[in-house]
Amino acid sequence: MRYAHVPxxxxxxxxxxxxxxxxxRTGPFHNGLKVADVWKKMRHNERPDGYQGVSLRDGHGGSRRTYVHILVAEAFLGERPFPKAVVRHLDGVSSNNKLENLAWGTYQQNEDDKRNHGTWESRYGGKLTDAQRDRIRRRASNGESQRHLAEEFGVSRPTVTxxxxxxxxKENK
Structure with missing residues (x-):
């Protein structure tokens, strides 16, 4: 296991x-005595979609909330190779933040990875069954509001649109 400082x-x-x-820091802080450094593992906050985040303080009153996979990529893979680069989870498991599982890539590569791993549908399209989609289309064609349908089926209005x-x-597979 290798370590790198967080920039x-x-x-x-x-x-x-x-x-x-x-x-x-442990030990005496005065009289010129050596202060020992002890590193302690932090707990991650896990989002419902599996991504792990942490809050870091800079020592000057500022803080930054970020994701663990981004910190690993920046520390070991270097800076983003282009402005809109994203971190890809090569195995499709968003909680696996090991270096060998991460790579810089484009947004499209990341979306393709999700589809190939089968995680895209469960994250973005798995809330509705085929029968529910048919009901939404039928009721919308009869003039029912998209907002009402979104609330009833537990999805966003843009999803209904x-x-x-x-x-x-899923429709275009």
Whole structure:
């Protein structure tokens, strides 16, 4: 396991396994005695979609909330190779922040990865069954409001619009 310091946050380091550690100072802080540094593993906050985040403090009153996979990529793969580069999870598991599972890529490559791993549909299109989609289309064609349909079926209004227009990915497989 390798470690790298988190750029801009000297009291933190990150491992190639995706663990973030913070520096704790122990021992006397005066009379010229040596202060020992102890690194302690931080807990990650996990979102419902599996992405893990942390809040880092810069020591000057500022803080930054970011995702662990981005910190691993920046620390070990270098800066973003182009302005809109995103971090791809090569195995499709958003909680796997190990270095060997991450790569810089384009937004389109990331979306293609999700489709290939089968995670895109469960994250973005798995809320509705085929029968529910048919009901939404039928009721919308009878004049029922998209907002009402979205609320009833637990999806966003833009999702209903895309469904009615036939622009969802599942429809185009």
């Amino acid at each position: 801009g946050f000297p009291a933190y380091r990150i491992s190639s396994e995706g663990f973030i550690e913070t520096r704790w 895309r469904l009615i227009n036939g622009s969802t990915w």
